[in-house]
Amino acid sequence: MGQTQETESRKLLGRLREALAGSGAGQERLDRITTIIAESMGVHVCSIYLFRDAETLELCATYGLKAEAVHKTRMRLGEGLVGKVARTRRPLNSADAPAEPGFRYMPETGEEIFASLLGVPIQRLGQVLGVLVVQSKEKRQYSEDELYGVEVVAMVLAEMTELGAFLDEGAALAALHQRPVLFRGTTGQEGAAEGRVLLHDPRVVVTNPIGDDPETELERLRAAVARLRVSLDRVLDAGSSGDAEAMQVIETFRMFANSKSWMRRMEEDIARGLSAEAAVEKEQSAARARLARASDPYLRARGTDLDDLSNRLLRELTGQGSDTGAERPENPVLVARNIGPGELLDYGRELKGIVLEEGSVGSHAAIIARAWAIPLVINAPGITTEALTGDPILVDGDNGNVHLRPDETIANAFRDKLAMQAKAQERYASIRREPATTLCGQTVGLAMNAGLLVDLPSLASCGAEGVGLFRTELQFLIRNKMPRRGELARIYGRVMDAADGKRVVFRTLDIGSDKVLPYMKRTEEPNPALGWRAIRVGLDKPGIMRMQLQALIRAANGRPLTIMFPFIAQFAEFRDARAVMLEELEREKRMGHLTPERVEIGAMLETPSLAYAPRQFFEMADFISIGGNDLKQFFFAADRENERVRRRYDTLNVSFLSFIEQIVRRCDETGTPVSFCGEDAGRPVEALCFAAMGLRALSMRPASVGPVKHLLRRSDLREVRRVVEEARAAGDQSVRLALMQYLATLDLSSDPVASDQRATG
Missing domain, CATH: 3.50.30.10 (Phosphohistidine domain)
Incomplete structure (x- = not known):
């Protein structure tokens, strides 16, 4: 771009700043801006569309289209060419707009006489606020310089829109950051x-998107970048003997901060009229868009690094948030x-x-x-x-x-x-040391779920009898590199110390699906929940599994050890994983290490297939834990990450309860202890039904132990079973309604446990 174009760009931004600084209501400002842009670019139309709600764009100002169309013309996200720009978040430059796929003719605007169209999203850091459009009568392709100019103007509009510059006087009281x-x-x-x-x-708020003087803005940018580089050097020097992985992250930041192309692009933006802050943010948005389209997941992940670096630089420029x-x-x-x-x-x-x-x-x-x-x-x-x-x-x-x-x-x-809720918690505290024994004399063991050492103090305070699930993957997920065996052994040992003799069930590494290790190359899969995860990773990468099992054996230090393997889908997977554990026990003995006095090896039943495994599986497993979260989504074929379907199917569905009952029956045939672990175990009414289906052990979050125990101690499982049987015989899809009616007869209507279940069920 030559000096003439740079001058024109600065001139346009200067006129915009005057329009934004001038007096007048928001509509007057919008009208003034469309006129300035159209006259400066020599186009016949300039229009501003802003989002009325999350799905609807509204024509808020125009120069060249019919004035009566303002605040009347609306379109859905993705509808027409303007809606397409908003949905794709990409510019659209067409010499013959009516011939474009998806073109929508809006007769009320009088736009039929305009052939060419250039539309760019009005967006700030990925949040689309509207669309800026210019049109001309003649068929023409807008130049790169014109596209750049419109994008810069759109960015300024985004900043001013977010700051409330276009709110009318009456709406000012409800401005951003003030209204409920x-x-x-x-x-x-x-x-x-x-x-x-x-x-x-x-986020740093950029209040001056348009620069007064390019030389001053360049000096501000270069000084801020210099300070940023010094601060990164200081962090590296201070941490030279610390965590190598953390230092690599800072080194990556320093590499970005010294990038000549990054600096050159920001300097060019300033030359065209942007302030130093706006130039940083424009490059941040452009880089984010480029990396989001990358096919390589590693490159996409670098967007976070660039965001962090840009935010650091913006804080250097503005002083916002610098006091950490x-x-x-x-x-x-x-x-x-x-x-x-x-x-x-x-x-x-x-x-x-x-x-x-x-x-x-x-x-x-x-x-x-x-x-x-x-x-x-x-x-x-x-x-x-x-x-x-x-x-x-x-x-x-x-x-x-x-x-x-x-x-x-x-x-x-x-x-x-x-x-x-606080009053209910006081009631639960009074039965903390009491067993969860029902009115019919059945006792249900209640354990808690955990994943961090800091969770263990809850074991004594919540009334749980042990840890029914300790998620070992969190120790892998919160690090920038693979933890060492000795480090894991110390952590697991401290967990057992904190449990003070109570049983802790360690689930081996459950990664994959939504749990991706930051230092492990991600495998792109069309359906990760059904992909390479949990025990499948462990069996395919036995080195990791063996290292973790060795750490668990050493952590026990002669004490009883309980482990279970996740996501077992067939008998052979459990048999092979169990064999690895037995091999590691023998290996530790040969090396002279103290081995556990007793070892329990169990499996998580999270796939319907395992319920139909050969009898040998149930005989071989020391215990089985039903992983309710995964089992339910596979039973109903309803992705628990998909809001449109995950609440569609009730846990108290007759079919699901019958399936749970069948699993319990198969375990009873071989004397295999079985428990239910998952969110539903911590919902009192669901827990009551599981107990009525024969489950005598449940594991849940610590805060749920009190409410579940409270309801179990006030219930008769024989009566609950009768309600389930009657609902099943009547052909009901779910037993929830019948069960809530039964609980109402027990004068539990004012009970927060029951009332919460009605609200969320």
Whole structure:
């Protein structure tokens, strides 16, 4: 681009800045901007479409189309060429727009006389706010320089839209970051919490997208980059004898920070009229878009590194968020787009709740939230844009709702709910040391699930009899490199020490599907949940499995050891994995190491196929744990990560309960102990049904032990069994309604356990 074009670009941005700084309502500003762009580019039409809601674009201002179409013309996301630009987040440059696939003619706009069209998304760091369109009567392809100019203008519009520059006077009171907002997400972990927002890696707000003087902006950029490089050098020098993997991450940052092409692109953006901050953000958005389209998962993952580097540079330029030691708000609720297990653990257990824009029910964050017994809401789009650190927030994990800056009526109702739950917890504490013995004399063993050493103090306080599932993969997921055998042995040993003689069931490494080790090359699979995961990885990569088994044997230090293998689909897999364990026991003996006084080797039954395994499997297994989360999704062929289907099928479905009963019967035939492990085990009404089906052991999150024990101690399993049998005989699809009616006759209607089940069931 020559000097003339650079001058024109700066001139256009200068006129835009004047329009944005001038007085007038939001509509006046939008109208002024479309006129400036059309006149500066010499085009016949300039139009601005903004999102009215998540799925609807609205024509908010135009120069060249019919004025009466403004605020009347709307289209769905993906509809027409404008909707296509919004959906794909890519520019569309067409010399003959009516001939383009998907073109939609809107007669009310009078656009039929315009042939060419250039549309670019108005977006900020991946969030699309609208579409900017220019059109001309003649058939023409817009040049690279023109495309660049429109993209820069669209970026400035995105910044100003997010800052509320186009809100009318009447709407100003409800501006961004001020009004109450309800976010409807998905339950990742049940529970409720009130607190203040703690933003993870808060976005830097760019308030000056247009530069006054290119030379001044260039000097600011170069000085900030120099400070960034020095800070990275300082971190490397300070940590030269520390964690090598962490140092490699910083070294990667330093490599990016010294990239000449990265610097050159930002300098060119400044020459065209952008401020230093806007130039950094424009390059950040462009890099993110490039890497998102990469086929190599490693390259796609580098987008996080570039985001981190760009955010560091923006903080250098603006001074925002530079005080990393800033005090956290009281009762912090973490709000993030997404977060890894290591980052989440850094925040510690003081968190009252977690809200994520992305995430999944099987993610690392969900696993840790369950272990910490704090509410988690996932898939809450837009919350990181709306929320500010310190904002009041209510997290309703039971229903997947988040109230940001709630009004007093909502807050008071929420506090009443919290008070009722606190009262129930006092009741559960009184039976903590009592057995879960039903009115008919049956005792159900209740264990807790864990995955971190910090979970173990809950063992004494929650009333669990042991750890029915210790997820060993978390120790692998929170590291940047494969842990060593000795390190794992120390961790497992401390877990057994903390359990103080109570039984701990160690599940061997369960990776794959949604759990991908950061240092292991990811295998792209069309359906990871049914792919190369858990025991399949262990048998194909026996070195990792043998190393972990050796660590477990040494951790026991002569004490009893209980392990189970995950995701067994057929007898041969369990037989082969068990043989590896027995070989490692013999090997440890030959080496003179102390071996466990007793070893139990079990399997997780998570696939329907294993319920039909040969009798020899049930005879060989020392115990079986039904992995309810996976078993249910495979039984109903309903992906538990898919919100459209995962709640479609009820756990208390007659068919599923009959299947559980069949598994119990097969285990009883061989005297094989069997338990149920999973989220449903911690739901009191579901737990009651499982016990009625013959299960005498359940494993759940620590916070669920009290509610489950409370309901079991007040119930007669024979009566529950009768209700199930009658519902089955009547051809009912689920026993839930009949069971809730039965519980109502026991005067449990005011019981928080029963009422919560009605709300969430």
